[in-house]
Amino acid sequence: MTLASGFSASLPDWLEADLPNLPVVLPTLEDRMDLVNDLADRNWRAGNGGPFAAIVVDAATGRLVSAGVNVVLSSGLSSMHAEVTAIGLAQSALARWDLGASGADLQLVVNWRPCVMCYGATMWSGVRSLVVAGDGPELEALSGFDEGPVVEDWAAQFEARGIRVTIGVRREEAVAVFRAYGDSDATVYNARGAVV
């Protein structure tokens, strides 16, 4: 067997088709999270992956830089959670691995506290702020996902690296998406033998 020399990830067809219709600017944090919650709900219903979405925006203006969803199932790549996808799309569009280069103040908006992988992916991306709908056990309890072990002082660790954290935007709406997902028979793509 020849070894692979590359791989790629793409948005699902429904979202690629909808990109031209997304708002160009999302002025408030609530505007931003409303889009994230909507994409998250549409994503799992379309069978592309988990009920997660993330966007990268200019923190000050709300100009949309990228929109990602969890494409683990459709891409066949376990790393393609919504945050990794949104960050990769933003870096691809801007042609730089450091989203914070040249003083840019970009923000990642996502519908829950990132899993341990995406916690690190956010940390290394160069975004200067993170906005989450919520944190806490609701996600794992409702969806069945294992989020992995994240340090207790996770938000302080972001702040120490110059990444501002806002928790609790459209929280109830985010939980409603997880509940709908958990009530369905969608695939939960945990690692083998997850303890959760």
Add this chain to the structure above:
Amino acid sequence: MTLASGFSASLPDWLEADLPNLPVVLPTLEDRMDLVNDLADRNWRAGNGGPFAAIVVDAATGRLVSAGVNVVLSSGLSSMHAEVTAIGLAQSALARWDLGASGADLQLVVNWRPCVMCYGATMWSGVRSLVVAGDGPELEALSGFDEGPVVEDWAAQFEARGIRVTIGVRREEAVAVFRAYGDSDATVYNARGAVV
């Protein structure tokens, strides 16, 4: 600006060209780590990214499934650490997001304890074992990289999820690569304001 709908990562030219020359089978853990240390050293010297490499092998036979290196700089994607790259290449080659599907016993071999992102990426990949050259502060001290906050019981958390951990294969050789890198003027791609 049109939003991006996909992105891709590729091995650097020197490694793609060398794939046909890599050993088909790496019987011992030392054989596996020797390849990883060699690729890690060649990678930073070629300017593709950090001094890191990772391979996925069949744990029992040592058959090589994928070989990855850190391609943050050459791909323009901050998530493309060696582990994420090797896992993505293996999943692409095998056409499945769960490397542990159908009872496969695949192993990730990497030249140090993964950073917090790759810790999670390993956890979600479906590999059934992880082999690292070492853990501890030498990597950050010698290379200048921020590895992020990882929980104290990181290895036990893997074991609880059915992922065996082996620490300390070709440790001195791995440290020598980090030392050479740290002594050079190569780019360290930390997030803004990293505390390390």
